[in-house]
Amino acid sequence: MKNAFRIIFVGTALLVLGACSQGVKLNDNGPAVSDQSTPAANTDSRAVAQVNVDELNNPNSPLAKRSVYFDYDSFVVKDDYRGLIAAHARYLQAHPTTHIIIQGNTDERGGSEYNLALGQKRAEAVRKALSLVGVADNQMEAVSFGKEKPKALGHDEASWAENRRADIVYQ
Amino acid sequence: MPNQTTLRSIATPFLATLFLALAIPAANAQLHVDVQGVGGTQIPIAIANFAGDATPPQDLPQIVRDDLSHSGMFRTVDAGVAPISDADLIDTGAWKSRGADAVVVGSATRTADGRTTVRFKLYDDVKGQSLGGLELTANSPRDLRLTAHRISDFIYEKLTGERGVFSTRIAYVVRENQNRYLLQIADADGQNFQTALASKEPIISPAWSPDGTKLAYVSFELRKPVIYVHTVTTGQRVPVANFKGSNSAPAWSPDGRTLAVVLSRDGNSQIYLMGVDGSGLRRFSQSAGIDTEPFFSPDGQSVYFTSDRGGGPQIYRMNVAGGDATRVTFKGDYNISPRISPDGKTLAFVSRRGGKFQIFVQDLESGQELQLTDTVKDESPSFAPNSKMLIYATQLGGRGVLAAVTADNRVHQRITSDQSGDVREPTWGPYIK
Numbered sequence: 100m101k102n103a104f105r106i107i108f109v110g111t112a113l114l115v116l117g118a119c120s121q122g123v124k125l126n127d128n129g130p131a132v133s134d135q136s137t138p139a140a141n142t143d144s145r146a147v148a149q150v151n152v153d154e155l156n157n158p159n160s161p162l163a164k165r166s167v168y169f170d171y172d173s174f175v176v177k178d179d180y181r182g183l184i185a186a187h188a189r190y191l192q193a194h195p196t197t198h199i200i201i202q203g204n205t206d207e208r209g210g211s212e213y214n215l216a217l218g219q220k221r222a223e224a225v226r227k228a229l230s231l232v233g234v235a236d237n238q239m240e241a242v243s244f245g246k247e248k249p250k251a252l253g254h255d256e257a258s259w260a261e262n263r264r265a266d267i268v269y270q
Numbered sequence: 271m272p273n274q275t276t277l278r279s280i281a282t283p284f285l286a287t288l289f290l291a292l293a294i295p296a297a298n299a300q301l302h303v304d305v306q307g308v309g310g311t312q313i314p315i316a317i318a319n320f321a322g323d324a325t326p327p328q329d330l331p332q333i334v335r336d337d338l339s340h341s342g343m344f345r346t347v348d349a350g351v352a353p354i355s356d357a358d359l360i361d362t363g364a365w366k367s368r369g370a371d372a373v374v375v376g377s378a379t380r381t382a383d384g385r386t387t388v389r390f391k392l393y394d395d396v397k398g399q400s401l402g403g404l405e406l407t408a409n410s411p412r413d414l415r416l417t418a419h420r421i422s423d424f425i426y427e428k429l430t431g432e433r434g435v436f437s438t439r440i441a442y443v444v445r446e447n448q449n450r451y452l453l454q455i456a457d458a459d460g461q462n463f464q465t466a467l468a469s470k471e472p473i474i475s476p477a478w479s480p481d482g483t484k485l486a487y488v489s490f491e492l493r494k495p496v497i498y499v500h501t502v503t504t505g506q507r508v509p510v511a512n513f514k515g516s517n518s519a520p521a522w523s524p525d526g527r528t529l530a531v532v533l534s535r536d537g538n539s540q541i542y543l544m545g546v547d548g549s550g551l552r553r554f555s556q557s558a559g560i561d562t563e564p565f566f567s568p569d570g571q572s573v574y575f576t577s578d579r580g581g582g583p584q585i586y587r588m589n590v591a592g593g594d595a596t597r598v599t600f601k602g603d604y605n606i607s608p609r610i611s612p613d614g615k616t617l618a619f620v621s622r623r624g625g626k627f628q629i630f631v632q633d634l635e636s637g638q639e640l641q642l643t644d645t646v647k648d649e650s651p652s653f654a655p656n657s658k659m660l661i662y663a664t665q666l667g668g669r670g671v672l673a674a675v676t677a678d679n680r681v682h683q684r685i686t687s688d689q690s691g692d693v694r695e696p697t698w699g700p701y702i703k
Binding site for chain 2: 192200208209210211212213215216217219220223240242243244245247248252
């Protein structure tokens, strides 16, 4: 439990510290928490297998936020998302076998292939931001849905803004 | 060969707008064609009912009449209800005085083994002579529609001098809802569709192989864009580009051996060339931004594509052998989706002007452009194999529908469907041998 709390604390601290997150090394967290390990069969009837609650499932964790929104015709990850990026970076560094897909999206205006490339630019921007704070390339894949899988189905600015987005999806 | 005398004798430019609402019986879901505008030369033609015992279930002469009038190049003249056989003597002078510059007569007879033999003859009523005909055999009722389209192709070529495209096919995607996507193939008139692929995830960018046997397309069924090559008759599918990142925008080289694809494996979307079996991958374009939507010129020597290297998206051209990219479009700040006509003379593309996405063509030699559509959300232009017409996707009443327009902007067709959902991403197939 101690480890799990500590990671949440580090994540929260990074939310405040912002860019300082780059200075935090992976081994500062101590041994990685293995959340996904299934308790091994043990013949010792008195053994206790520890299971750690995965903070990915904690709705109050900064990790619960997984969408990065973009301005119109923009591919820049805004400063507002520095904390979100740092929190996911910390988690991924502590869980080197965990993989994410970053799914880029666009609003409905324009051609399907050009929008696919624009969505890719957004996914790629998030991937680069995570890479810059130390996430290994082999833990991430940036893909695009373009305008093909809109979250908001309206044809107005509110829907378009909702769809100018990249989502971090844990595998 | 074109009959120049016939053409001149009837070349009265008819500029009034004609609107034909053709009610086609909908036994199952079909596409319907509305036509606006007419060609500069509109040939009055009579298609008589065919003699013989095999008219139903497909009304061959009516399919031919629809084909020819949809093209905008013909006006059908009432031929009466009495069947006239290809074996009958034809009084061309009498047809001329009824206002028909050409007349078609024929017969359809069922053979003992269940096939249908169709014979027809075409007459030039102005010169008073036969322009020949064909004997065609249909193996099945579905084949009868193809037979009718082949008759239309024959007539179109004899009287206009251009090869007809009625017997070609189109492919397109139907988005029934956010959880059901269909890749369909239909006759060029939108009839007779068959579903090649049904998926819960989006399908985009279908592209016909030059021999018309395969479709390359992008499917999201693996929760990311992956390029497949799909053999239409067997349904066999091969994922030919499934690299890390997105894989999209497949384009066939004219010899059918190379695919240009867009991959993000090295960062942003860039164009690569590869064998159709996935072999010999090599990077083709080099830019810091987006390079996408490759399209080979018909001579296979160059690739046109969309790039934002200069800021907004514009169309560029690069030699397959290498060298610098040359910018091709200059008007407007958003030009995408380049397609080159099969005769190599014209670029079609989508341009955003005043917030509206519309189809334009540009003469590759003079650079002069022509706006073909004036609606607001037009996408995915695709040339017919005779370079005379384009099919594209547009919106009507909030729904995605297909439309077609002649490259000279004279004739507009709207192809609506009684299927639910949006019809999009059309691509016109090649001539079928």
